[in-house]
Amino acid sequence: MAALPLEVTLYHYPRTRSTRVLWLLHELGDKVNVTCKRVELMKGEAYSPEFMKMNPNHALPVLLYKDASGEDQAVFESCGIVEFLTEALAAGQLAPPIGLSKERADYQKWLWFSGSWMDQLLWQLRQHDSSGILPADQKDSRVVDRTKAKWIKEIEPQIVAQIEATGNKYLLGEQFTSADVIMGHNLKWSQAYGLCESQVLLDYLARLAERPERFWKYGCLDVVTQLQER
Numbered sequence: 001m002a003a004l005p006l007e008v009t010l011y012h013y014p015r016t017r018s019t020r021v022l023w024l025l026h027e028l029g030d031k032v033n034v035t036c037k038r039v040e041l042m043k044g045e046a047y048s049p050e051f052m053k054m055n056p057n058h059a060l061p062v063l064l065y066k067d068a069s070g071e072d073q074a075v076f077e078s079c080g081i082v083e084f085l086t087e088a089l090a091a092g093q094l095a096p097p098i099g100l101s102k103e104r105a106d107y108q109k110w111l112w113f114s115g116s117w118m119d120q121l122l123w124q125l126r127q128h129d130s131s132g133i134l135p136a137d138q139k140d141s142r143v144v145d146r147t148k149a150k151w152i153k154e155i156e157p158q159i160v161a162q163i164e165a166t167g168n169k170y171l172l173g174e175q176f177t178s179a180d181v182i183m184g185h186n187l188k189w190s191q192a193y194g195l196c197e198s199q200v201l202l203d204y205l206a207r208l209a210e211r212p213e214r215f216w217k218y219g220c221l222d223v224v225t226q227l228q229e230r
């Protein structure tokens, strides 16, 4: 186990998937000492040779940390980073212990349902929605309609059912886990497309908003300054 606090550097840009990691870093509190480096995504900084060495996909987030031998290691993929830090620093706290329990299976399922399945549906909207990033002549409104219909008919009801079945607190019940980080971020993201209107989900988001005060107080925006103050 590395000496705590673990020194980490997060390469971040507000309102992107790096917010997931930023949120987790706040949850980890004194276990991490964070430097947050803003990468000017819109100015193409993620294409610089230095950045591409850390992530050839020119995408955020990237986390830099020192491994057990003291060497700097770079990791990309938001859900992978969240899982990695949770297991390394908060196993049994922000995730049920590894093992064959139902809680652990549920945790793993919701973490990856959020991080892959839901994420990719949101990505379709991010590209094809009228506010999306594709040029107008490449946008397909049928993709938007199909994705939203699936989200409303299949995705949200599953989450609502899970929250209700576990007692209307977090995804797994009383215990907040890292799966809530990815799920919470996705649901907030989905609101940009007029989704997430169910009261159960809005109440869930409100409960999440009570978590680490300093993070949510600033509305998941650029909390770089707050982190550096710590």
Ligand SMILES: N[C@@H](CCC(=O)N[C@@H](CS)C(=O)NCC(=O)O)C(=O)O
Binding pocket: 015, 016, 017, 018, 041, 046, 057, 058, 059, 060, 061, 076, 077, 078, 079
């Ligand atoms: N699956 C990756 C997706 C990363 C990703 O696409 N990040 C976006 C911001 S949310 C980005 O940096 N895009 C810039 C680009 O692709 O050039 C993850 O979850 O980390």
